[in-house]
Amino acid sequence: MPRSQPRPEELPGALPPVPSEHPSPSARSTKESLLDAAERLFAARGFEGTSLRAVTQAAGQSVSAAHYHFGGKRGLLRATLERRLRPVVEGRLRMLDALEARGTAPRVEEVLEAFLRPTFGGGAEAAGARARFVAARLFSDPPELVGPLIRELFGEVHRRFLDALEAALPPGTARREIELGFRMVVGATVQLLGAQPPREGTEPWPAVPEELVPRLVRFTAAGLRALAAAEQAR
Amino acid sequence: MPRSQPRPEELPGALPPVPSEHPSPSARSTKESLLDAAERLFAARGFEGTSLRAVTQAAGQSVSAAHYHFGGKRGLLRATLERRLRPVVEGRLRMLDALEARGTAPRVEEVLEAFLRPTFGGGAEAAGARARFVAARLFSDPPELVGPLIRELFGEVHRRFLDALEAALPPGTARREIELGFRMVVGATVQLLGAQPPREGTEPWPAVPEELVPRLVRFTAAGLRALAAAEQAR
DNA sequence: GTCTATATGTTGATAGAC
């Protein structure tokens, strides 16, 4: 049996092949195809309403491939959510950083835009599917699975934006009032993302970021200011 | 053991106790216990995530009782939704009627209050469970089942409130702008109903109508006015 | 890494006695 040869190619650190992931091109495309199919089906029929079989079949993969890569159905949902939510969170933090690195204090509208713009990001076409999916999942089953992920992903962001809003609103506005206003901001945003089933007789709004974001900013900024003003008037 | 009124005398308008059906006292309590259990479980784990067995077991009834009374799982969901949504719709229409029967033109705040107040109705304690359930289901699976019901129940109401808002806002405000604003109103409302899984590190807001409704009215009225003003400035 | 085959449990729905 030939002894092992300390070739330069085998020097430690020369080729640390898989630090975290992309094990092989084929495996990568397997994972990705599963994520794509899962995103589509989970969005359309919900987590519980979608069988793992349906996902793997739509992806042209086997059931056990999903188990190998994601550890099961729940892991697949988690990975699917994470893939879309992470960029939104990073975009929000980046825009808020830029705003705070600037000299002057940010206005309410600027803080809100930093929060809202990445939500509709990714281009007009892709934004539709992604946003619809993510928003739908946030409001759907199973809370014990999605809840911790939401907290993990959004916990810091929400705290920082609450701080920024507190700084931008008139001094003395109660924190609790700002928190309630922020929840309304989130609610209005989710609604415009088009997550819900069609509710009115009116035609659906196109999810064009250029159209929606300014109106969301306008609406919610006025709402937050009204909350702050009413509280100070007491 | 108090029996239900054996008096067949029907005074029109006096107090119609059971409008359409009451096959027998025991059947009624069977139906009701199934509805209660279904409401609780569907709200907690979703429609697809809840087995019919779990519902009937929690209700102390048999699986076939559910089939007999509601025709199956989907019929049970429909009946459960309808039981809670109908009073909200009726309350909204009643308040709007009263507003329009008055001489003077309603203000934006008054229209919004007519829309929002019944949403949180039914008392501080019961409101929590009902609202949470209804809002959760509106945003959850299966759209092809819930969608038509939503349209059937809310179609007319939404159209009438859009008209009322159009009349209350500055003349010339585009209908489309009002529709978008109205969707944000709905979104903010649903969010405050507490339907979603906990999303922030902050403690949950108590769903006390007396606290939430005025703030919702304040926030959304200012938002709608800001939308209208920005559009007229163009 | 990916597959087939299978273990093990649950689902929604129904038939028929009472």
Next chain:
DNA sequence: GTCTATCAACATATAGAC
């Protein structure tokens, strides 16, 4: 109206060949 018993279908997960 309500029950028990049972159905066929499908669920997730795993074992082991390649």
